[in-house]
Amino acid sequence: MSIARNTLVQSSLTLGSRILGFARDILLVAKLGAGPINDAWVTAQQFPNLFRRIFAEGAFASAFVPTYARTLEAEGPEAAQAVAQEALRVLFAFTAALTILAQIFMPWVLLIIHGGQADDHVHYNLAVLLTRITMPYLTCMALAALLSGVLNSGQRFILSSGVPTLLNLCLIPAALVSNVPEVVSKAAAVAVLIAGVLQVALLWWGVTRQKVRLSLIGWPRITPAVRRVMALAVPGTIAASGTQINIIVSQSLASFEQAAKSWLYTADRLYQLPLGLVGVAVGVAILPRLSRAARSEDHAGSQATMDEGIGLAMALTLPAAAALLVAPVFLIEAFFVRGAFLQSDAEASGGALFHYAWGVPAFVLIKVLAPAFFAREDTKTPMRFALTSVAINTSLGAGLFFWLNSQGQLGFVGLAIATSVAAWVNALLLGTTLAARGWYRPGPVLVSRTLRALIASGLMAGAVWFMVHNFQWVRDTIIDSRALAAAIVILAGGLIYAVAAFLTGAIRPRDITQALRR
Structure with a gap:
């Protein structure tokens, strides 16, 4: 199956999940507003979101898949099943122990990521309670990641891409249980835990259907195969989660500014869309192919895979980034201003x-470039770059945050600047190192297509800017609904980009046809 088709499967299912997630966030933001209760809820989500993105969205799988796939190819299904079995038990034991420790020490753990609101005992204690409820999601996501890795190694992407939808299906009813913000926040935390259990159950069923029999019953053993997975997984997980660690750092600093966590979280909901729909999907889709090319020393195949993956990622990411750049407040206002979330909150979040x-292309490139290292079982180099980006984000973010505050401005905007700067540094380090080692250099066709995609994105951005500045006319003329009118603007922008991309040659019909048929 081609990269384009694998990515289409992943992105289509992810799109369905993100649409439901959007509905979920609109409901929750309207009920919780931007304030201490929503800040507590955002804090409680930090751990689940961090580990969902680290484990479920490819980081752990990037370390597990090459070992599992090699064993499957060289020694057969039974040996591969044994690797998965032992890794599963060790992973479960480790994450369960970590969860129990976190439950005990949660009031002190949250001083690290929510310390700015520790003096507000009522809402700080609420954050502790909510995070205790959501924390077992860590274990669920670790198990889900391994099960997804087994499925992805067999080129089975549908189930692993579809299970995140369960989280939204659980959270939407939780948002409707009450109009009391504190009650809604507690119901949502319970929904996260229920969703984690359901996700593991569904993936377990999928793995069983592939005739892979696993069991949690038994003492965990550190076998040579498990030790190999762990040696790759630890640095690989850190490497692939640099962006998410940067978000945690930003949220920790934001706790010193009331409602800043809520504003950052709302912005996060929008800019994470291209990352989840494109970056993660392409990264997961190319990893098995890169692993096979690395084992057979097929440099041409690896080069073609990377060119195809990056080209596809940039063709889909650049227009999204351009739209977010020209209409940030407009988009947040259209979808989130309702209930307790006010126009002033939209302006701050925008x-x-x-x-x-402007950091979105870098966030996506990291997801696409890192698998080139993972496929060669080099997880330490991306880890070093991720830690470098964390150091830049922490120092620059803290400096900008407190400097802006000293100037009487909202400091949390500096955290967004630092996160994007750190992402670009990480992406440039990955790209230049691949080139220096002779593992990958962008081909001339990719460079040409990317420049054409930039031109097409610029044309689309101009059109979106014009529509946004005539938005009231759109509402009055087309439909008297802020959200639906905004959706029309977005669809019109997408259509304009598609036409511009075909006219400039950024995308050609025969390329799409060939990619989907391969």
């Missing part, structure tokens, strides 16, 4: 979204 937007 300031962060603007600075996240």
Whole structure:
């Protein structure tokens, strides 16, 4: 199956999940507003979101898949099943122990990521309670990641891409249980835990259907195969989660500014869309192919795979980034201003979204470039680059945050700037190192297509800017609904980009046809 088709499968299912996620966030933001209760809820989500993105969205799988796939190819299904079995038990034991420790020490753990609101005992204690409820999701996501890795190694992407939908299906009813913000936040935390259990159950069923029999019953053993997975997984997980660690750092600093966590979280909901729909999907889709090319020393195949993956990622990411750049407040206002979330909140959140937007291509490139290292079982190099980006994000973010505050401005905008700067540094380090080692250099066709995609994105951005500045006319003329009118603007922008991309040659019909048929 081609990269384009694998990515289409992943992105289509992810799109369905993100649409439901959008509905979920609109409901929750309207009920919780931007304030201490929503800040507590955002804090409680930090751990689940971090580990969902680290484990479920490819980082752990990037370390597990090459070992599992090699064993499957060289020694057969039974040996591969044994690797998965032992890794599963060790992973479960480790994450369960970590979860129990976190439950005990949660009031002190949250001082690290929510310390700015520790003096507000009522809402700080609420954050502790909510995070205790959501924390077992860590274990669920670790198990789900391994099960997804087994499925992905067999080129089975549908189930692993579809299970995140369960989280939204659980959270939407939770948002409707009450109009009391504190009650809604507690119901949502319970929904996260229920969703984690359901996701593991569904993936377990999928793996069983592939005739892979696993069991949690038994003492975990550190076998040579498990030791190999762990040696790759630890640095690989850190490497692939640099962006998410940067978000945690930003949220920790934001706790010193009331409602800043809520504003950053709302911006995060929008700029994470292209990352989840494109970056993660392409990264997961190319990893098995890169692993096979690395084992057979097929440099041409690896080069073609990377060119195809990056080209596809940029063709889909650049227009999204351009739209977020020219209409940040407009998009947040259209979808989130309702209930307790006010126009002033949209304007504040839009300031962060603007600075996240120019970092979006870097966020996606990291997801696409890192698998080139993982496929060669080099997880330490990307880990070093991720830690470098964390150091830049922490120092620059803290400096900008407190400097802006000293100037009487909202400091949290500086956190968004630092996150994007750190992402570009990480992406450039990955790209230049691949080139220096002779593992990958962008081909001339990719460079040409990317430049054409930039031109097409610029044309689309101009059109979107014009529509946004005539938005009231759109509402009055087409439909009297802010959200639906905004959706029309977005669809019109997408259509304009598609036409511009075909006219400039950024995308050619025969390329799409060939990619889907391969």
